[in-house]
Amino acid sequence: xxxxxxxxxxxxxxxxxxxxxxxxxxxxxxxxxxxxxxxxxxxxxxxxxxxxxxxxxxxxxxxxxxxxxxxxxxxxxxxxxxxxxxxxxxxxxxxxxxxxxxxxxxxxxxxxxxxxxxxxxxxxxxxxxxxxxxxxxxxxxxxxxxxxxxxxxxxxxxxxxxxxxxxxxxxxxxxxxxxxxxxxxxxxxxxxxxxxxxxxxxxxxxxxxxxxxxxxxxxxxxxxxxxxxxxxxxxxxxxxxxxxxxxxxxxxxxxxxxxxxxxxxxxxxxxxxxxxxxxxxxxxxxxxxxxxxxxxxxxxxxxxxxxxxxxxxxxxxxxxxxxxxxxxxxxxxxxxxxxxxxxxxxxxxxxxxxxxxxxxxxxxxxxxxxxxxxxxxxxxxxxxxxxxx
Ligand SMILES: Cc1cc2nc3c(=O)[nH]c(=O)nc-3n(C[C@H](O)[C@H](O)[C@H](O)COP(=O)(O)OP(=O)(O)OC[C@H]3O[C@@H](n4cnc5c(N)ncnc54)[C@H](O)[C@@H]3O)c2cc1C
Numbered sequence: 001x002x003x004x005x006x007x008x009x010x011x012x013x014x015x016x017x018x019x020x021x022x023x024x025x026x027x028x029x030x031x032x033x034x035x036x037x038x039x040x041x042x043x044x045x046x047x048x049x050x051x052x053x054x055x056x057x058x059x060x061x062x063x064x065x066x067x068x069x070x071x072x073x074x075x076x077x078x079x080x081x082x083x084x085x086x087x088x089x090x091x092x093x094x095x096x097x098x099x100x101x102x103x104x105x106x107x108x109x110x111x112x113x114x115x116x117x118x119x120x121x122x123x124x125x126x127x128x129x130x131x132x133x134x135x136x137x138x139x140x141x142x143x144x145x146x147x148x149x150x151x152x153x154x155x156x157x158x159x160x161x162x163x164x165x166x167x168x169x170x171x172x173x174x175x176x177x178x179x180x181x182x183x184x185x186x187x188x189x190x191x192x193x194x195x196x197x198x199x200x201x202x203x204x205x206x207x208x209x210x211x212x213x214x215x216x217x218x219x220x221x222x223x224x225x226x227x228x229x230x231x232x233x234x235x236x237x238x239x240x241x242x243x244x245x246x247x248x249x250x251x252x253x254x255x256x257x258x259x260x261x262x263x264x265x266x267x268x269x270x271x272x273x274x275x276x277x278x279x280x281x282x283x284x285x286x287x288x289x290x291x292x293x294x295x296x297x298x299x300x301x302x303x304x305x306x307x308x309x310x311x312x313x314x315x316x317x318x319x320x321x322x323x324x325x326x327x328x329x330x331x332x333x334x335x336x337x338x339x340x341x342x343x344x345x346x347x348x349x350x351x352x353x354x355x356x357x358x359x360x361x362x363x364x365x366x367x368x369x370x371x372x373x374x375x376x377x378x379x380x381x382x383x384x385x386x387x388x389x
Contacts, residue, residue, distance in 0.1 A: 001275060008078065008081065009021070011305075016078060019075055020079075020082060023083070026055045026057070026082075027086040030048075030055070034087070035087040036354065038087075038215030039354070040354055042214045044215060052093070053122065054124075058094065059102075059123075062103065062106055066118045067123070068122060073311075073316050076257070078257075079257075080253075080254045084260065084262050085262065085265040089215035091254070092166060092213055092216055095255065095372075096128065096166045100130035101121060102128065104130075108235040108246070113234065117193070128171055129165050129167040129171035129196075130166070130247065131174050131221055132144070132177050134161060134162055141241070145182070146161065146178040148179065154229070154230060155229050156180070156229065158192070158225075158228060159223055160223050162223075163219075164206060165219050165220075166213075166217065166218055168217065168218065169203050169218075172197070173193065174193075175191055176194060177190070187238050187241070189240035189244070190235075190237050190238060191235055192232050194228050202224070203219050203220070203221055206220060213367050249322065253308070253325055253328065253329075255368050255372050256308045256328040257312075260304050260308055262361050263340075266358060270294060270343040274290050297338075300335040300339065303335065304336070305332075307331050307332065308332055323381070323385050326381045326382050327382065334375055
């Protein structure tokens, strides 16, 4: 076993290597002991939120003046690879709490909104959710039908339904996207930053049992006369589509980095298992067909990490385009899905049981190919950029 081959450390300068090792140690100590249990028991662990806050991870990428740690995009990518390698639920929680909610407030919020919410989100005292997807508006977000109708006194009443909202059942604060004028299409979409503890909101768990991310909270949110006000808009009237796209474009880097973590964990498990398990009088890893698969998974891991870290570096120097993060997410999630498939296969029947972690990795990676823009949507973005003038 030669973990240096799959860990990112040898590609990093000493400061980033030390950073990766610090997050890795945290994940091993605080997340690894619970990763299997929360998946099997399908429980959202509030202690996980506290631990992530105490370690400074919830505030990681936020500016220091808002109580964050001012991580660079590369640090974010490194951290989310480390979290993803151990617990997809924790990485997914951070992606929503910090990546989608707190960072959107930091970017689009008024000073009053930042003062009210960023600190509690960073300290884990409040939980946030990002309520965009609807039953009839998934990839086609501009088709959303939730409305915010303005009353004569200037306040708004929200009506409509969102689903698949991570943290939706436990959130204290949400960014909800609603149309203030359906006739305007995407130009009518407005984002509101609201306290969830109000009448007119029903929160229910998603029906069925999720394939993966089973230690996360996913909810259906039904709004029926939920009151909000102009002062609670996040950004201006009709600018919500830009807020949503800005949040998702930023968040895709975390998803891509998390996929690299899952990929790496699948490889580590596959190497460990195939070097220990004997069949036909020798370790599985001595068979050429097994070796070929291990070599392919290692090579695609580094290809994914290169694209993720390239995107992070371009984000830091301001040269990032939509193509960079689209390629990173597409490559990293699809390659990780292939890696987990291989790892399950190489475990034989053991790969089919939660007694070994590879089936959880296989289940968890599927969502990363779907949320924050499916792989087909990433290809659509890339093809459009390639072929437009
Ligand atoms: C675990 C999990 C957590 C989530 N958390 C959140 C959250 O916190 N907040 C939130 O708002 N949403 C969340 N979502 C929802 C997620 O963002 C949507 O599921 C996703 O955007 C896809 O929408 P959809 O499921 O309606 O699929 P659809 O848009 O109906 O797509 C179905 C299929 O058609 C394909 N397709 C669609 N349009 C095109 C096209 N133009 N060209 C080619 N193929 C296309 C898609 O690629 C996909 O394969 C979450 C989902 C999951 C699974």
